[in-house]
Amino acid sequence: MNIQKIALTLTVGVALLSNALMADDAKARAIMEKVDARDEGDTLEQDLLMTLIDSRGHKRTRNIKSYTKKHGQDDYQVMFFKSPADVKNTAFLTYDYKDKNKDDDQWLYLPALKKVKRIPGSDKSSSFMGSDFSYSDMTKTNINDFNYKLLKETKVRGHAAWMIESIPRSKKVLKETGYTKSIQIVRKDNYVISRTIGFMRGGKKKYMDAPRIHKQSGIWIVDEMSMTTKKGKKTLHKTIMKFSNTKLNKPISDSQFTTRRIQKGL
């Protein structure tokens, strides 16, 4: 390593460090900590209707049954496809580990082959079931990965809210989320993120909106959310997810989240 390289490394390092220290805003962080700490229940069983919409308004739908369970710090999730017919009983099993150094585990059951396949190390920024949501959009982010900044106080659907900007602290996080920057709108009354704008490389933006939420046993549940991928003013594609038959904190056995279980179908 020559002097120039060392100097460069130092400069970059200092820049990153100061960036990490200075760009963060204590008030914004405090809000995001509350968002992160919000109780989401221990188990959740839901029907998911996923509608994929293209730029010309064409639609395709998928019906999925989803089970999630908190397992210590980690999250377990299993999803069974109910329709379309050609993927019926296809199932995804995911272990989402809190430990940053541990890759998530994911398995897929292919009913046409009657085989379970592991999909290791899959990219978190990759599409969730071919929708506009990515896996990272669907899972909680680690608040230590971002710098937050309170942009302004605003309103969302009549509710007072904060507008908070988050910027990934490392390239790795950027790669995982797929966003160079994002803006969240957090409701003041319940710390639910009602809207986000994700800024992607190449100028695309993803707009998340959660128009319908409800409170159940003291816990806020999202009933509908959409993700719209746009370039400028043009909508490229959009996904709407509608959740129904929500069963909160109903006991679900750990054996529900095994590769053996997903072969049996619903």
Added chain:
Amino acid sequence: MKQYISFLQKFKWLIAIAVPLTVFLLALNLKHLEIDGSYRIWFEKDSKSLTDYDNFRADFSNDIGVSVIFKDENGIFNKKALGTIQRITDAFWDMNHVDRVDSITNYQYIHSDPEHPDDVLVDDFIEELDEATPEFLEKRKEIATTDPIVVNSMISKDGKTTMIFARLDVDDKEGENYTVEIMKNVRAIIDPEANKTGYKFWLNGGPVSTEAFVKIAGDDAITFTPLVLIVAMSLLYLLFRRASGAIVPMFVVLFTFLSVLAIQVILGYKLNNFTANIPVFIVAIGIADAVHIYSVWLTKRRDGLGNYDAVYESISKNFLPILLTSMTTIVGFATLTLSKVVPIATLGIATASGAALAFIISIVWMPAVLLILKKEVKPVTVKEGTSLGNLGYGDFIVRHDKKLILFFTIIIATIGWGLTYIKVDSNVIRYFDKEVEIRQSTEFNMDNLTGPLTYTIIVDSGEKNGIKEPEYLKTVQRFYNDYQAAFPKDIRHISSLLDTIKRYNKIVNQKDEVPENRNLIAQYLLLFTSSLAQGMEITDKVDFYEQKLRISVSTNIVDTTKDLEMIQYAQDWWDKTPYKATVTGQAVMYAFMQKDITETLIYSLSLTILIVSLMMLFIFRRLKILWILLLPNILPVALVLGLMGWLGLTVDMGVAISGAIIIGVAVDDTIHFLVKYFEARKRGLTMAETFDEVLRYAGKAILFTTIVLSGAFSIFAFSTFAPNQNFGIVTAAALVIALITDLFLLPALLSVFDNKKAEEK
């Protein structure tokens, strides 16, 4: 006519000043002049070519992008080359207007791990380059150069040449203003890389081609217009030996093309590679009028006539032939408006109106200026002995008329045979000269990597989700095999979603074939779409409803006829299946343009000939010798095309339009010749005397226009745009042929066939 000239005399100053002033005011609009280099300019808005192409791009992703190709003689599987690819790939992702970037490093490699056979992995092909060992890289090379998905498309068989492709999300229907920005951004990434690595990066793709078109159109217009004007002016000066002889005709054409260009701008047209040459065309068609007027005026002045009388003589002698020649020229160009190749049609309108305008300016402004000219013209008496009229031209023609006809017949028959070898080429990449970067880039690609042109075949299964039927995919597989086998040399690579499905079946199910089960195919696709990195979706391979599949075929640059054969093969192959296929893509559109160019040439020529025949008949009222009057006009085109056939030169757009110009100018020559011929015959002169007089009054002007025009057009041989080169050479050659036929064949034929008629009477 007397009244007209005295009217001009009265208002000469007003006219002489008002015309340039009007032109100047119009020309102020020229600052808004723009050049359009898009592929779209060649096609009619509702043409099948464009609608097929736009439909395909609505169903799938855009196929327009920028490609970067480079070669490392040591193979690209070393850290330097791969690092370069990664850096460029990464930088392109961040570029504005980029939808996705594909390269060998981010190729979504589907594989399994021998230690964990139940794992299915989809990874970037090269990820952590810093940690890569030489063994790893060697292994990667082996995989890449044997993987049919990437070999001969993203990487060469020898592992030395590779391509990075940035797909754009631009909507080119709204114009291509983004081109400049994109090319600037691309260069800002590529140029430093080139300096750093020493690699030669070959750029290609939509914006690169658009940029090249715009640049060449601009260069040609900016270089050649003044050059043609200067050459024409110098030649005129040499011929007339008077400054006014060079300047006045030049101003006539200058005013004309400035007005025509300004009107184009006002009407909202943009220039393109074709219409950028409007000035030169107008020089061609406008100059003859002015030269004829000036030539007769000068002759009369030298004969000792006063200025006013000389102008009067010139206008009255020239008015009819100039009117007639302008009309035939207008007709010749107006026929181009029938062309389905849009720039040719636009050019037709512009030049036809230019011809009309040139006539008006020649007949109004020019005599007004001549009337103002004060400089004395020395009567030339000594000239009598050496003037053209006394060369014994008339005697020579009359004495050798039959020999001349025989001589011409042999020549015509021989050269004419070449017509049967004529080939029409509409392959746009060959329209660029070999020295142009994009042409070299394309050929580098072809020599080192893959077929630079792409046919896109959209195969509609007929129902939603139909692409997941095993029978459908097996048909696609058979098509791959048959197509490749039918054109083993020119089809370099075929790809589609079939490759991915087969790859999954191989990795997950150990079967390198189309799965037998529709549900399995659906499940593979679900797995694949859930495993892809951000931005690497498969929307470019399959439509939203999974009803249509896109097959991309990389082909070599071939003759258009061969292109059409290959396209037809694909179309016919699918016509025999239950599925419906559309063959599209820019390469295909350009190939289909061949027909439009051929039709342009044929329709425009036959219509021009027909109308000119009718006009000749109407003007001269000599049905029996009509063929003689027409022959000198048709021959130049026929002979030049015949020569091209013999020489193996292909007919392109430039040649297609030269037909109209050649006939236009040739007819001008003939009409000037004939008007003077019939006039002299009416006065009872002998055949030999008649020819001498024709030569004296028309011959000089015909000779001069030919020298000036063919000299000026020859300059186009230096263009880097092949249609312009061909246009220049073909037109120049044809005009010389026209001159020779007009001065030798025409009088010889008249001497034989018209003379006998007269004697019989």
